[in-house]
Each structure stands twice: as C-alpha cells, then as structure tokens.
Amino acid sequence: MSVSVKEVAREAGVSVGTVSNVLNRPEVVAPATVRKVTEAIDKLGFVRNDAARQLRAGHSRSFGLVILDARNPFFMDVTQGAQHRALENGYTVLMGASDSSLTTEQQLLDLFDQQRVAGVLISPMHSDLSRLWRIRESGTPVVLVDRGSGDRSFSSVSVNDVEGGRIAVQHLVELGRKRIAFVGGPQSIEQVRHRLEGAQSVIAGASDASLEYLPTKQLSVIEGRAAGERIVAMAPGQRPDGVFAANDLLALGILQAFVMSGKLKVPEDIALVGYDNIAFAESAVVPITTVRQPAEEIGRTAVDVLLREAEAGENAVREQFVFTPKLVIRASTTGTANAPAPSPR
Amino acid sequence: MSVSVKEVAREAGVSVGTVSNVLNRPEVVAPATVRKVTEAIDKLGFVRNDAARQLRAGHSRSFGLVILDARNPFFMDVTQGAQHRALENGYTVLMGASDSSLTTEQQLLDLFDQQRVAGVLISPMHSDLSRLWRIRESGTPVVLVDRGSGDRSFSSVSVNDVEGGRIAVQHLVELGRKRIAFVGGPQSIEQVRHRLEGAQSVIAGASDASLEYLPTKQLSVIEGRAAGERIVAMAPGQRPDGVFAANDLLALGILQAFVMSGKLKVPEDIALVGYDNIAFAESAVVPITTVRQPAEEIGRTAVDVLLREAEAGENAVREQFVFTPKLVIRASTTGTANAPAPSPR
DNA sequence: TTCGGTGATTGAAACGATTCATTTTGGGTC
C-alpha cells in the first residue's frame, strides 16, 4: 500500500540504515548519497510511518491536552497558544474536552495513555490527582493548566483565581453595590471555588455588603440565562444590584436574560462582571466588564514547562507559574458608552 | 518502562497470542483463561500500545480534521459533532486549524499522512484538490466539509451557500434596503464566493437595489471592526443602508464599529445580517440576524460518510450532502426588541 | 481402544523505522 524505507533503499541502491540516516542525521551521510536517497524519496512519494517511529522510540511526539470545555473561547485560546509553541518544537497537540465530566476526563487520559503521549497538559476536574500521579510515575510528565498544584507536587501554570474574584467584587463594591450575587458552579471546579473565595474575602471586609451564592450546573450561556431568569423573577427588594459571574459565558447568558426581560437595566439596576475576557464579552449587548486571563500565554508557558520536564526526565524540577489577572472595565458596570478604544486581550 | 503483552502472558501463564485474543476476541477464549488474563492485566496495569497496533493494522484509528479557524465557534461546533460521532465508532479526531494558510493546510495534511489516519475531513482552502486526490489514491478516504465537490469526485457535506447569500440579501431587500454592502474575504475561500454570488443574484432581480463589495483579509472580528470603521467613515450619502457579512465574526466586529462610532444606529440607519448563527450572535449588542447552518450535524454527517467510505474501500460510492440554510431574524434587521424566545441553533 | 472432530491455545512471522556494532571504502603515508 504505502512505500517503506526498504523500497526507498532499493530504489536508491543503498541500505535501509542509510535511508534512515539521511532522514535523521544527514550530516553523517556523503552528500552524493543524500541526493540519491532524496530523489528516490520524492520519486516514490515516501512518507514516514509515525507508528513505526513511535514504536521504536517508546513514546509519541505529541502532547495530550485536556481542557474543560471546547466551546469556551478561553480554552480555545489556551489551546491555540499550546499548539503553536508545541509545533515550534516539533510536537503535536491532541486536544480533548472533558466537558466537566469525570468519565470523559478518564477516557481522554486512557486514550493518551494508549498513544504513549510525550506529556500531558490538563485542566483537571477536581483535586483527586492520583491518576495523574500514576501517569507521571510511568514516565510521562504532567503539567496542570489553569489550576495550581496545592502542594507543588506537579508543575502548574495558572492564574490567581482568588485575586481575580477579589478584584471583580472589589470593583462592584467600590461602585456602591451592596447586594452582590455570585453566579457559578459546580463547586467541584476549583476555579469556581477560588473565584467565590476571592469574592467572599471582599465582602468580609465590607461591613454593609452581602454576598449571595447562585449555583449553576455548568459554566455555559444556557445556564447563565437560567440563572439570569431566576434573578429577574426575584422580588425587587431582595434582588442583587451587582452580579459576579464565574465566567463570561455565564455573564453573557445572564445579560441576555436581563435584556429579554425588559425589566432590568445594566448597569443601572444591576451591574455585571464576568471572567476570562473572551472576545465576545466586548461585543455583547452591553459590553461586559470582566477579568482578563492571558489565555494564549498560559498555553505557551505550559508547553514550555512540559518540554523542560520531558527533557530533564526523572529529576525534573517542578515549576509553578501564577499569572495575575487584570480587571477590564466596560459598560456593564460603569454604564459609560462603549469603550472608545478596543481593549487589549 | 511500560508493560507489554509478553509480560502479561508470562504473569497469566499463557501465550501472547492468547492475551491478544482476550483483548480482541474474548469469545474464542475459554472463560477461565479470560479471567486469568484479565487479572494479570489489572495487576500489572497493562495499557495497549497504540503505535504497535497501528503498525500492524497499517492505519490508525483516528480521523484527521482540517478546519479553517479554531476561533470561530461555528467550526468548533462542527468539530464537536465530528468528535462525538467518531468516538461512538471507536475513532478519535485529530483537529487542526489551517488559519486560512495554504502552508499550514499542507503541514496538517503531511502530519495526517505520517500518522496514517483512517480518513481525512477537510474544509479546503481553495479549489486545487490535487493533494487530496493523491491522498485518496493512496487509500485514505477524504470527505469535504462545509464545501461541495463541484464535479462530485469527492464525497462532501456542505450547506448551500449561494442560497444562504440569497436569503440574507433577499431579507434586506424586502425590508426596503437599497444600498447593500457585502463584507467578506478573501475570495479564495469558496464559501465567501458563493455567499457573494447568492447576494448578487438577488440584486440582479431587484431593479432599484445595488451591491457594493467590501473585501476583508480574514473572517475575523478584528477585520470586521476595520470594515465597519470604513463604512462609518463613508459620506452619509453613499453609505450602505444594509450590510451582509460573510460570517458572524465579521458581523460582530462591524456592529462594534457602528456602536462605538455613536453615529450609526442598527438597524435604523443600517441593517446587518451575519452568517453561521454562532451562539454569540444572539447575545450581541444588537442581536444579529443571521443565516443558520446545522454545524454539529455537518460534523456528524461528515464522519458518517467517512466511515462508509472507509468500509467500502476501493469501490466506495461518493455521497453529496447539501443542507439548506435558514434565516434567523433578530433585532439587527427588524429592530424589534430581542426575540422573546431563544431561537434554535 | 481408536478415531474424528471441535474448541482452545500456541508461537513464529509480519508491520516499518531506528540503532549500533561491524564491515567496507577510499585516501594518505611511509
């Protein structure tokens, strides 16, 4: 079916070893021979069989990346960053979304195991990292993405989510909002817990403000809309005047519900802050104030760390990268018309 | 490093052939033996080496998918659909974005070649399908996605883009818009050409309406914003009163520019129609009227066709699926407040 | 007791690239 080194060797009148050398270390082969072999390769349309290379090498030349949600532009940005940096180093990225399902996460890891990936990048569902320990013990480096490693036992590239939650709610409080609602869930997602924690820390320091927790099942536009509808349905007296959503998808959904109701004006009646600074937050009905995370940089850095760990092998040093999030202020809290200049992402 | 069938066989006291049979055809192995082997597998933590399987099988158990843009939610929806359907059939999807670069497209195909993927799904850049011919001739089925195969020489799953362009502009004309602008590009993208063609066909039939073509370099929010700014800068007398954008990302950017200028009201001064019906079109500053394509279904169907072609081998029948797009009317053309019920995607 | 026959198991070959110890080649020296 497809051409192998053997046939190339025959065509070029050399041995298979030489063909392999031309492919991998042309400097040890006589120039004339290199030419002969290259010509044979072109003539026969030879394409290396990656499976055979991997089998011999013991591991593949791709990294496995497990993200939480492929529909969230934030993760696609992370993926993009990772993919580019990996490609620069001759690696490929296999991306899979766990869709916040533990089973799917396991399946993806099984898959990566079978593929003998050179490393795993993962935004894990919960704190039980035992599976990841096993993977690393079997010789595959693991880097946590968008999630710190509490005890520093894994390398990680993350953003300070507690701080992110803090600056978001701080902003709302400084605008004079008293009844704050936090919309997000499930709490099994660490990022959600941390952002909530940061929110609570602000409230604890502000005597006259309160925080209400409105749980959601997922971090999606649909769930956001549902949460928004719940808020719309509340009695005016106990309705929050500021909402902090655990991510921009939720915020977008919440905003939709508010606008559709025709009853709640943003930010006059209720201010809204999201998280991630996805491109679409800026072009929403009311441009959404949000907490920016350097998505692509997270992806790139994660691959860098993975490459270093892979190189170092057994005695690799664990690295902890923690980025600091920034508040991007837009009309959903300040009510000023759309920001005149496009904000950086 | 990692456990092989050989060690499992030793542990279980059987031959490697038997272990392989337990793995692949347990029904031909005595129940007691199956148990012994299964226990040995669990005990040693054996994980199949996919590279070795592939090598033997001659091809991998994954499909390669080349999309135009990973940041466009439309393509992520297609990917999601493809991934799910593939998984149901025991296949994996390797997704790569060509980012509208021919070189990247080639690189991805090279990669898939090396991986000996079981099939290729591609949303190709231009009409030169010679590379795809070669791939198919080497025994790998190919299905065109979101793009028809003019001469039916490839199977394809697409949407009638000419019709999509037609209904979009038809809608604008029916609303009484006379000076229509088509924003999109580059024309090397077939989808863009067809949508433009559909737009032109309407104008040709409407005596008093005109169509202006505003080219863009990409189908992105940024490019949309730039195009929008160009429109804002036009003299009021020759400014279009209706804009049809080649996709929702562009539309979102255009809308941003209009709103930011503070000079143009949508739809009063200028009506806007997008394409794709991505989730974010609905939650835009002004919810955007758009042309809906069944993204996930496209992905699913494409995998189905690929599976059929792979099964049939040499004498496979080429199949052409053409979905019909639907107009989703929102405030950016009708000006009515946000649609009360969320529209279907 | 022997002979089929069936169901279960075996083990060697094959997949294709890489590696590395070994052999060959070609110059240069004395």
Next chain:
DNA sequence: GACCCAAAATGAATCGTTTCAATCACCGAA
C-alpha cells in the same frame, strides 16, 4: 606496494501487537 585510519555504509536486532497456520487436549462415537 603495504598499511592505517577515518568516513561511510551495512544489516541484523528491536520495539509491541496481531494474525494465522499448526498443534494440543479432550470428549463422544464407532
């Protein structure tokens, strides 16, 4: 012309799984 050495080329072994022809074990029928 013999000898040495470096550079170049060779080819068998290896990776882990699957396949399949061959063998084995066991039971019932003759």
